[in-house]
Amino acid sequence: MKKITALFTVAVLTAAIITSCSSPKTKENELSKQEEEQGYQLLFDGKTLNGWHLYNQGNISSGWIAQDGELKCLPGTAARHGDLVTDQDFENYELSFDWKISKEGNSGVFINVVERADIPTAWASGPEYQLLEKGHHDYDKEMKRAGCLYNFSPQLNPAEVNPPNEWNHSVIRQQNGKIEFVLNGIITAKEDFNSTKWRQAVANTNFKNFPEFGKHLKGRIALQDWNKGISFKNIKIRKING
Template identity: 55%
Template sequence: MNQPRPHALFLYFTILILAASCADTDQNNRLTTKEREQGWTLLFDGRSADGWHLYNKKNTTAGWIARDGTLAVDTVNKTEVNDLVSDKVFKNFELQFEWKLSKNGNSGVFINVLERPDLTTAWASGPEYQLLDPAHADNANPVKRAGTLFALDAQKNPAVAKPAGEWNQSRIKQTEGKIEFYLNGILTVQQDLTAPAWQDSVGRTHFKNFPEFGKHTSGHIALQDWASGVAFRNIKIKEL
C-alpha cells in the first residue's frame, strides 16, 4: 500500500488547522437564531467600526481598528487617546462583550455617556465598568479591580479576570437606573443610580467635581482608550 508523502501530510494538517481557526473566528461576532428572536443585536460586526465614533467627533474612529475579528485600539498608528462611543443611545438594556488586555493593561466600558462640547471626556458623565489586567498595580485597590464600578463599588462577589492576552466575558444590565455588572459569570456590582445613597457615594470621590457624572439613566456606551492595548469582540445588546 502506498504511504502518504511527508509534504502531503504536512499540507493536509495545515489545512485542518486553518479550517479550525476559521471556524472559531466565524463563531465570533455572530448572533444565533435564538438570540435574534430574543431581541439581541450586534454592536460590532467583526469587520468594521460601523455604529461607533470617537467621543465628541462624529465622523471618525481614528485610533481604533477592526482587525482579526476584534475592535481594538490601534497601538501602532494612533496619535492621540480617544474613547470610542456608540452612535445609539441606550436606556434599559443588557450588554454583553468579551475583552482582553495587553500586559498591565487598563481600560473600561462607560454607560449613560453624554456627548457635549463642554464635557471633554466620556467619564465626565458615564460610570465605568473597570477592565484591568490582574498583574496591574491597581489590582491591589478593591475599587479598581476588573468588574468593579470604578472608584466607587468594590466587587460584591469575588471574581478574577483572566491574565493579559486571554479573553474575559462581561455583562452589564440596566433597568430604570438599576445596574448589575458581571465578570466571567459572577455578579460583581449592584447599584441604583436613582437612589440618594448613590449620589452620596459620588460626593465622596473625585467625581463630585463633575456635575453630570452618574446622574443619568440613559446615554451612549463608550469603550475606553487608555495607556495600553485593549481589544473587544462579541459586543451585543438587547434593549429591555
C-alpha cells in the same frame, strides 16, 4: 440483557455526540437564532467601526481599528486617540461583550454617557465598568479591580480576570437605573443610580466636580482608550422592559 443495555447506552451516547458536533455553532460577532429571537443586536460587525465614533470628534480615523474580528485600540500609535462611543443612546438593556487586555493594561466601559461639547470626556458623565489586568499597579486597590463599578465599590463577589491576552466575558444590565455587572459569570457590582446612597457616594469623590456624572439613566456606551492594548468582540445588546 446487560449486553443489550450496554449497546443501547453506547448508541445513545454516539447519537448525542454526532448531534452535538453537527449542530451549528454561533460564529464570532454574529447572533444565534436564539439571540435574534431575544431581540439582541450586534454593536460590532467584526469588520468595521460602523455604529461607533470618537467621543466629541466624530467619525474620524483613530487608534481604534477593526482587525481579525476584533475591535482594537492600538497603543503607541501616531493616530488620533480618545474613547470610542456608540452612535446610539441606550436606556434599559443587557449588554454582553468579550474582552482581552495586554499585560498591565487598564481600560473600561462607560455607560449612560452624555456626549456634548461642554463635557470633555466620556468618564465625566458615564460610570465605568472597570477592565484591569492583574499585573497593573492598581490591582491591589479593591475598588479598581476588573468588574467593579470603578472607584465606588469593591467586587460584590470575588471574580478573577483571565491572564493577559485571554478572553473574558462581561455583562452589564440596566433597568430603571438599577445596574448589575457580571464578570466571567460572577456578579461583581450592583447599584441604583436613582438612590440617595448613590448621590452621596458621588458627592464623596472627585466626580462631584463633574456636574453630569452619574445623573443619567440613558446615554451612549463608550470604550476607554488607554496606554495599553485592549480588544473587544461579540458586543451584543438587547432592550429590556423598563
